[in-house]
Amino acid sequence: MEVLKIATAGSVDDGKSTLIGRLLYDTKSLTSDKIEAIERVSKKNGLDYLDFSLATDGLVAEREQGITIDVAHIYFSTPKKSYIIADTPGHIEYTRNMVTGASTSQTSIILIDARKGVIEQTYRHFFINNLLRVKEVIVAVNKMDLVNYSEEVFNNIVQDFEELRAKSDFKEQKLTFIPVSALWGENIAEKSSAMPWYDGQTILEHLENLKLEDFEEKSQARFSVQMVIRPKTDEFHDYRGYAGKISGGSLKVGDQVTVLPSLTTSTIKEIHFFNDFFEEAPAGSSVTIKLADDINVSRGDMLVKSYEVPKETKILNATVCWMDNRTLVPGTKYVLQHNTNGVLAKVDKVEGQIDTDFGTADDANALKLNDIGSVKLKLSKSIFVDSYQENRSNGRFILIDTQTNTTAGVGFIK
Amino acid sequence: MSSILNQNTLESEAIYIFREVVAQFENPVLLFSGGKDSITLVRLAQKAFYPARIPFPLMHIDTGHNFPETIEFRDRLVKDLGLDLIVRKVQDDIDNGISIEEKGKYSSRNSLQTNTLLNAIDEFKFDACIGGARRDEEKARAKERIFSIRNDFGEWDEKNQRPEVFDMLNGRIDIGQNVRVFPISNWTELDVWNYIDSEKIEIPSIYFAHDREIFERDGLIWTASEYVYKEDHETTETKRVRFRTVGDITCTAAVASNADTVQKIIQEIRDSAISERGARIDDKRSEAAMETRKQQGYF
Numbered sequence: 264m265e266v267l268k269i270a271t272a273g274s275v276d277d278g279k280s281t282l283i284g285r286l287l288y289d290t291k292s293l294t295s296d297k298i299e300a301i302e303r304v305s306k307k308n309g310l311d312y313l314d315f316s317l318a319t320d321g322l323v324a325e326r327e328q329g330i331t332i333d334v335a336h337i338y339f340s341t342p343k344k345s346y347i348i349a350d351t352p353g354h355i356e357y358t359r360n361m362v363t364g365a366s367t368s369q370t371s372i373i374l375i376d377a378r379k380g381v382i383e384q385t386y387r388h389f390f391i392n393n394l395l396r397v398k399e400v401i402v403a404v405n406k407m408d409l410v411n412y413s414e415e416v417f418n419n420i421v422q423d424f425e426e427l428r429a430k431s432d433f434k435e436q437k438l439t440f441i442p443v444s445a446l447w448g449e450n451i452a453e454k455s456s457a458m459p460w461y462d463g464q465t466i467l468e469h470l471e472n473l474k475l476e477d478f479e480e481k482s483q484a485r486f487s488v489q490m491v492i493r494p495k496t497d498e499f500h501d502y503r504g505y506a507g508k509i510s511g512g513s514l515k516v517g518d519q520v521t522v523l524p525s526l527t528t529s530t531i532k533e534i535h536f537f538n539d540f541f542e543e544a545p546a547g548s549s550v551t552i553k554l555a556d557d558i559n560v561s562r563g564d565m566l567v568k569s570y571e572v573p574k575e576t577k578i579l580n581a582t583v584c585w586m587d588n589r590t591l592v593p594g595t596k597y598v599l600q601h602n603t604n605g606v607l608a609k610v611d612k613v614e615g616q617i618d619t620d621f622g623t624a625d626d627a628n629a630l631k632l633n634d635i636g637s638v639k640l641k642l643s644k645s646i647f648v649d650s651y652q653e654n655r656s657n658g659r660f661i662l663i664d665t666q667t668n669t670t671a672g673v674g675f676i677k
Numbered sequence: 678m679s680s681i682l683n684q685n686t687l688e689s690e691a692i693y694i695f696r697e698v699v700a701q702f703e704n705p706v707l708l709f710s711g712g713k714d715s716i717t718l719v720r721l722a723q724k725a726f727y728p729a730r731i732p733f734p735l736m737h738i739d740t741g742h743n744f745p746e747t748i749e750f751r752d753r754l755v756k757d758l759g760l761d762l763i764v765r766k767v768q769d770d771i772d773n774g775i776s777i778e779e780k781g782k783y784s785s786r787n788s789l790q791t792n793t794l795l796n797a798i799d800e801f802k803f804d805a806c807i808g809g810a811r812r813d814e815e816k817a818r819a820k821e822r823i824f825s826i827r828n829d830f831g832e833w834d835e836k837n838q839r840p841e842v843f844d845m846l847n848g849r850i851d852i853g854q855n856v857r858v859f860p861i862s863n864w865t866e867l868d869v870w871n872y873i874d875s876e877k878i879e880i881p882s883i884y885f886a887h888d889r890e891i892f893e894r895d896g897l898i899w900t901a902s903e904y905v906y907k908e909d910h911e912t913t914e915t916k917r918v919r920f921r922t923v924g925d926i927t928c929t930a931a932v933a934s935n936a937d938t939v940q941k942i943i944q945e946i947r948d949s950a951i952s953e954r955g956a957r958i959d960d961k962r963s964e965a966a967m968e969t970r971k972q973q974g975y976f
Contacts (some may be wrong), residue, residue: 264862264871266686266687273780291761294949304913313724332837333820333836333838334820335819335820336812336813336814336819336820336862336863337813338813338863338919340867342867345865359840360840362840362842363840363841366842366843367842367843367844388713403734422895449896489693489696489697489700490696490700492726492727492728492729493729494727494728494729494730495729496729496730499729500730506696507696508689508693509846513681534682535727536682536684536724537723537724537727538727538728539704541678541680541681541682543680543681543682544681544682544684545681545682545683547689548682548683548684548689549688549690549692549693549725550682551698551727556808558736586840598849600845600847601701638760653841656843656844657876659842659843659845661845661847662841663709663847663849668847668850668851668967669839669847669851670839670840670841670842670845670847673840673842673843
């Protein structure tokens with residue numbers, strides 16, 4: 264079955280958890296014991312309706328404070344598709360979680376409170392979706408019940424959002440605006456009778472109609488070697504296969520390939536998965552590849568088609584989203600993890616924090632937790648990269664703090 | 678030779694994770710309970726490293742309160758695939774005074790597994806423990822990373838987890854820390870069953886409908902066994918049941934079922950109104966039962 268991954272973003276009290284709970288309830292994905300638990304807790308909290316946000320808030324602290332702290336993954340399915348929602352918190356201080364959630368998703372739902380309209384955090388949510396090149400964005404204008412289901416309120420929000428979009432450089436992104444009331448289940452799975460002026464799809468209808476092939480990246484094939492498989496058994500005595508996941512485009516038996524960084528060339532002799540062999544494997548496949556020649560290939564190396572060799576560089580200019588408490592400042596060193604390859608990187612310059620309002624960058628020379636900025640990095644060894652726009656997997660990296668080992672930031676190569 | 682590979686997204690993701698574990702860690706282990714999720718992991722590991730053998734051992738934390746069918750199955754699987762199996766017993770820790778047996782009506786060794794697991798990790802210096810937990814099972818598990826860091830005490834710091842962006846897995850840890858790895862994080866119960874079906878994976882017989890001596894308590898079906906505490910007024914009867922999860926016999930309730938094939942089980946789950954862990958007595962202890970256990974190092 265097709266799997267569609269969705270990230271959700273909204274500010275505090277926009278009703279994001281309620282919307283997700285509603286999607287689960289309306290698709291009959293909540294089981295009776297979960298509905299009973301929601302009834303029990305709703306009643307205990309003195310509510311006379313079912314608080315669907317209880318279906319998602321997982322940690323004790325979240326239930327106490329009624330907020331979402333960490334990315335939660337929620338699963339539901341219809342006869343047509345399986346859905347995975349990365350429910351990400353809207354607090355400004357938790358932006359790193361939003362980037363995390365959106366990074367694995369094909370589509371996003373941005374929530375807006377109809378009473379508040381487009382606010383500063385909406386800019387940020389939209390900006391992150393742009394930065395990550397999320398192709399399909401649903402803007403759900405929630406709490407329409409609290410603005411008398413007003414078409415004018417909705418249209419004003421759409422207009423404000425369109426002004427924001429005009430500043431974005433990612434023109435292929437598709438925006439869909441849907442007026443909803445998550446609390447009362449209006450335009451979530453079922454059409455609202457209170458908003459006859461809206462003739463578009465409900466959120467669920469829209470999701471159901473999205474085609475997965477439209478999300479496939481049509482770029483150049485990149486194959487990062489995860490490990491070398493050498494069984495050393497009698498049966499497979501001289502076997503040497505390269506295990507990894509293909510990204511960007513497909514690879515075929517007979518393709519002439521170049522091994523990076525050594526630049527040696529060979530031909531793909533076999534593509535196999537378990538005990539089966541294939542002529543061709545598309546992007547997204549985890550396979551094992553054998554080459555015609557006995558050359559030196561190890562973890563961190565990359566195989567590409569010989570006429571599609573990416574750019575070699577020791578200097579990277581990237582947009583970096585900072586996720587660590589320790590501020591990013593020039594002069595510090597990090598491990599830069601690019602696919603399966605790790606190199607040392609020194610921060611050469613922080614060239615300003617990007618205004619998530621798509622305005623001009625300021626001249627900040629450091630990035631704090633949750634800041635997004637332009638950074639120039641010098642690398643200890645050259646790597647072979649694409650820009651993130653050209654090739655998602657080969658155009659991104661993470662920065663790992665060498666002292667704490669934490670993932671401190673994520674970068675998008677320009 | 679087939680022409681174009683058409684791989685299941687979830688399978689591709691799981692295999693990628695397995696390979697990252699072996700590439701990034703020195704001493705991984707697969708935590709094997711004998712349940713369908715860990716059996717699925719074994720199949721995925723086989724595929725990930727083929728034609729090499731699975732490059733890590735399996736470890737079973739044995740509460741001593743097992744379904745005999747599960748143990749028979751475990752031993753056969755290990756023998757057939759030529760795997761290494763480590764067994765560490767909760768009973769040994771009780772005998773040595775490290776763990777204290779719970780008493781009374783709801784007593785179970787489920788929580789005692791944590792001690793035994795942490796001691797075994799220490800004993801073998803495992804730096805990565807691969808497990809079959811899935812995010813759809815329970816709401817604390819929904820917050821898990823694929824690489825989830827544990828400190829020296831096995832504790833999970835749920836509010837301070839590393840961001841996991843795209844498919845990039847950062848397995849760098851300090852000495853003393855270890856990582857729990859969940860390759861089938863994004864699978865649902867139904868995904869696992871569909872995979873068992875399409876791959877024709879063998880699973881222990883207790884997953885299929887069978888006649889069993891049971892008694893009912895708190896609306897759940899308990900197995901009549903020497904290990905399960907039963908009050909005098911609780912009477913047993915024989916019923917057609919199956920198990921949806923396989924854990925310690927004292928905390929795994931059965932469901933009434935006639936599903937005796939994988940296909941019928943899939944249909945039953947589709948129609949089912951009760952969640953998988955709805956029959957887990959250990960989760961019923963409180964709203965935050967799983968989160969509390971996880972913080973303490975439970976798997």
